Amino acid sequence: MIPLVELQNIKHVYVTDKEASLAVDNVSFTVAPGEFISLVGPSGCGKTTLLSMIAGLLQPAAGQVLLQGKPVSGPDRRVGYMLQQDYLFPWRTILENTMLGFELARTVKADSKARVIQLLEDMGLKGTENLYPSQLSGGMRQRVALVRTLATNPELLLLDEPFSALDYQTKLQLEDLIADTLHTHGKTSVLVTHDLAEAIAVSDRILVLDRNPGRIRSSFTVPEPIRQAQPFYAREQQGFNELFRDIWAELEASGVKE
Ligand code: ADP
Ligand code: MG
Numbered sequence: 001m002i003p004l005v006e007l008q009n010i011k012h013v014y015v016t017d018k019e020a021s022l023a024v025d026n027v028s029f030t031v032a033p034g035e036f037i038s039l040v041g042p043s044g045c046g047k048t049t050l051l052s053m054i055a056g057l058l059q060p061a062a063g064q065v066l067l068q069g070k071p072v073s074g075p076d077r078r079v080g081y082m083l084q085q086d087y088l089f090p091w092r093t094i095l096e097n098t099m100l101g102f103e104l105a106r107t108v109k110a111d112s113k114a115r116v117i118q119l120l121e122d123m124g125l126k127g128t129e130n131l132y133p134s135q136l137s138g139g140m141r142q143r144v145a146l147v148r149t150l151a152t153n154p155e156l157l158l159l160d161e162p163f164s165a166l167d168y169q170t171k172l173q174l175e176d177l178i179a180d181t182l183h184t185h186g187k188t189s190v191l192v193t194h195d196l197a198e199a200i201a202v203s204d205r206i207l208v209l210d211r212n213p214g215r216i217r218s219s220f221t222v223p224e225p226i227r228q229a230q231p232f233y234a235r236e237q238q239g240f241n242e243l244f245r246d247i248w249a250e251l252e253a254s255g256v257k258e
Contacts, residue, residue: 027046057075
């Protein structure tokens, strides 16, 4: 089966007026259709850089990113990118915010609005269409951002620490909701998170990165019983704590606590 995403020997150098720094070096991995992978690693190890390259917003200095076997050369409709900040426009209503993807792609169709309204309902946001972002809680705004990302029906979801600003309870609820939604719709996902338990609870596979420069240090496959469980219950599955300890040891060695 041809991978949905393939990174081949990716290298990236950021150049500023003072210096050129090697941000990521020799990163290769593939993501199969329908697979959920997480990237974990210390701050500055290149997680956001890698997502931006998969999204076609940043060109690697060397190597290439393939989407369904073809090189990525710019933003692509098959890819939805949800940033850490919810970045909703304060002057737009919830409905107007969630319709943005269609407007940007100039593909507003008769059923676009119905689709968005259905997604809002699925995410427990029924009745918020005409409200403004400031009238919603942080957890609700993140769900709106997710609806906006899903609205145009991308095959691949790139999620950059989508839950990090939320309180613990809201975060657990959202993990379940997002995992359910993505599985139901058969999406492929790449999640960046600094929460290891979250990565184990939602992923099929976890890649641990090193920094200076960013490299893949190790890869862990999440055992089937943990994958099958909803994220909330995944934490209670046999093998969860062992896997947590193994990955934690890798993270410590990669400098997460420095
Ligand atoms: P992460 O998301 O894992 O925290 P990033 O991908 O944001 O890491 O950054 C990787 C490295 O590249 C860091 O050392 C960071 O300081 C550097 N970097 C990121 N963006 C820029 C930029 N626009 N200009 C210069 N350096 C950058
Ligand atoms: Mg980042």
